[in-house]
Amino acid sequence: MRGSVRGGLAVLSLVLFPVVVLAPGLGGVLAGVAIGHRTGLVVAILSLAALLVLGLALVRALRTRLPAPKGPALTRQAHPALWRLVDELAARARTRPPDVIVLVGEVEAAVRDDARVLGLRQGRRYLVIGLPLLAGLDVAELRCVLAHELGHYAGARPGLLAVSYRGAETLRLIVSRVDRGPTRWILGAYAWVYAVVSRSPNRAQELRADEYSVAAAGRAIATSALRKTTTLRPLWQSYGDRFLRLPPLAERTPDVLLGFRLFLGHPAQRRLVTELEPTALGTRPGSRFDGHRSARQRIERIATLPEAPARPDPRPAWTVLTDPARTIPVAEERLYFKAEPGPRTTWGEIVQLSGATSATRGAALLARAGRESGVAPNGTLGELLTAVQHGRIDRLMRPLLDESADPELLRHSARERLAVLLGDVVVCALLAQRRVHHELDWGRGWVVTGPEGVLDVARLVTPAVRDPESVPRLAQRLTVMGVPLDFGRGSAGSHGEVGRMHVVVGVAPEVVAFKRNWDVLIHDDGLLLVPLTASRHLAGAVGRSESARRKRIARLLRHGTAQLIDRPGARWLPMATMLGGERKSYLTGGGKVALRFAGGDTATLRTQDDDAYDELARFLDTVPRPQGAAR
Structure with missing residues (x-):
């Protein structure tokens, strides 16, 4: 009952969102009219301008929808066994099954609604399955993971808790897409209030999702799945950093998923899991919108839930696909290589x-x-x-x-x-x-x-x-x-090794690094970070403008690297001082690239844009690594 009441408060806060956003500008106009004279006129004009900016931002916010995941779709006709499993789990959770199942390249599993109007209105439902999960989990563990994700939307009808959960997802995306300025402050403050109000119902929904996970295969398998997914992310990052940069150098195409399974089975990775697990299990999610507790807390609660009949199935999770020997290589080429590097080999x-x-x-x-x-x-x-x-x-x-x-x-x-x-x-x-x-x-x-x-x-x-x-x-x-x-x-x-010519090989616009926003010009011998101007921040108050971005980048390229390096605030990161790094893509788009430098310094570049992230990731692949055993 308490969860339903708090879920109702969260939904009410979504309904009041337009009023809260427009209130400052509207209040200023009314105050200006009440004050009168020249002072009141100035206040009214400024407030009207603010109201216009906030109104445009509100329209953009209300139209914001979770982007469709990028990856190969698994249709009912092509993969009937997978769809039977998903339909069964959706029926258990008394929720509608997904409209589309999509494979993505990261360690991820999620159900996403292409919701409208801040998540208040249902949309197309996607089930996202990370390809690495198919190598790292067995069939029973995958069953638990999918049951948990469908459990987020449990209920015969779209209840208050499901709407609250969907609203948190949408609001998180809205805030991430708004630049600095008054609009960001207002939306950020509202998002904080919503996070406080929705935290309890969203956590209740997470607890229900764990209950469905246990009901699907039993406590032991649910615990095993949770432990594995917690440590799979850093292991996948390590695998990608060491191995996925090699195929373009060799001009050959590998079996990515098979390699990851062999990588996980190596004693070095098993030792790494032992080292990582205590910290990983105790880490809470960093997002204020996330209702998850730490994995250790969830495991402790799972141990108290009623036991369900165990359904062990030790086969690799990829066996739920039809003809995985054909399906997986096609998905790998699409997700990990923009173009096939060369003939497939070992x-x-x-x-x-x-x-x-x-x-x-x-x-x-x-x-x-x-x-x-x-x-x-x-x-x-x-x-x-x-x-x-x-x-x-x-x-x-x-x-x-x-x-x-x-x-x-x-x-x-x-x-x-x-x-x-x-x-x-x-x-x-x-x-x-x-x-x-x-x-x-x-x-x-x-x-x-x-x-x-x-x-x-x-x-x-x-x-x-x-x-x-x-x-x-x-x-x-x-x-x-x-x-x-x-x-x-x-x-x-x-x-094409590096020299003093600073040849531009790519562009990553609107990247966050060193607590600032930059346009990054990617060279064959380093990265040039050019600070964004105040005019761009003003334009960002009503959302990003693709045409403005293209014009800005074109001007930078016309200036040339030598002139831009001397621009106040610009930063040059030479490849010669880099010792490698790591990368991670985001499910909602873009990702981050963390660079390591001689002397122990680091720099993390974040972007919400897929193309910008791909450019930065390609640059990271060109940073030379040491020869020898300590690799």
Whole structure:
């Protein structure tokens, strides 16, 4: 009863939303009329302008609908077994089944209504299933997850709790799409009030959803599914960061989901789960709109629910699809590769090809730096080692670094970067003689293997970079290994390695980073962050304008990189100081890319735009990684 009352209050707050948004402007107009004279006229005019802006924002808010998920649809005709399962679970929850089932690329499961008018009116219903779940769960665990998601809308008719839950989803999207300014303040304040009012009914709905999850397959399986989904997200991010960047380098297409299942089965990942689980289970959702408790609290409550007959089914969850051997590769190519990288092959071959390509690019880059700096005119390994021994590291690396950065950071970055690239030269020389090859390791990505086993390139090279006096010992060791000191790799050629030209290869507009909004120009050697102007914030008060965005980006590209770098407030993030990073896409669109820099600094770039996120993710894939076992 209490949940229904609070659900009614939440729905009432949605109904009053237009009144609250327009009240400041309307109140100002009435106050101006009451004041009269010139002062009142000024107040009325300003308030009328504010009322117009708020009205336009309100219209946009009322028209906001949850976007249709992007991914391949699984039809009833093509996948009858999956639809029978979903129909059965929807009937148990006394809710209507989805109209569409869609596969997405992340660890996600959700039921979304394409609701209108702040979620008060039902729309097309989507069931979203993340492709990684099909590899990480078994059939019984997937059954529990889907039962929980359908349980959010439980009830024979669209009740108050379901409307409250749907309203929270819609309001979250509205706030995320409004820029800074008065409209953002008003909508943000209203969203906070709504979050307080709807928190209790939404939490009640979550508790009911867990009850349906237990009823679907029993307490033990429901607990197992919850534990797995909690840790699958960081594991999928790690898998993507290590492996999904390799197929474009190898120009081959892998079995993504099969690789993820093998990745999960490796002892290193099982140890990682043991480390991650205590923190992950105790973490509460960060969104103020989210009614979930921590996974640990939910597991404790699940243990108190009435037991249901267990329905174990240890088969991989992908067996609910018709002909998964055909369906899954098609979905993988659409979700993870904009274009098929090349012929389909094994992960072992992809690792060999991509490792060789990465080493060749790094070796070519360092050879060119040696020639441009003058310390290694022929770009040979012997010349490079001599430059290191004579203390010419800064001069050698200068063509690859941004001289406007902090001098101390430059010195630190130069040495870390040199150790990676020098390792690439050594590996490239050994590859040319067929003495080593890159070998798949699901725990570390890849290792460089030779006749004597795994070659730890970083451990071999790094001491000489840190202590120039040890260079002769390194040269002697390399000679014993059969590495010719006159080995040299030519220019980067078709690989388009970086230089001082700062070539623009992509654009990511309206990105949030360092607590500000930026347009990001993506270059082949770094990222240029250009701060957004006040005029854009004013335009953002009534929503984003695609035409304004296109004109703004066109002006930036006409100015050129050299001029934009000197613009007040602009920030240049050189690739040469980057040590990699992670990425994560959002179900509602866009995602975030977290970059790591030499010296321990980090930067997280967030965007709600799919195309902008794809551009940033592609840039991350081009950031060179170290060779060797510690990958």
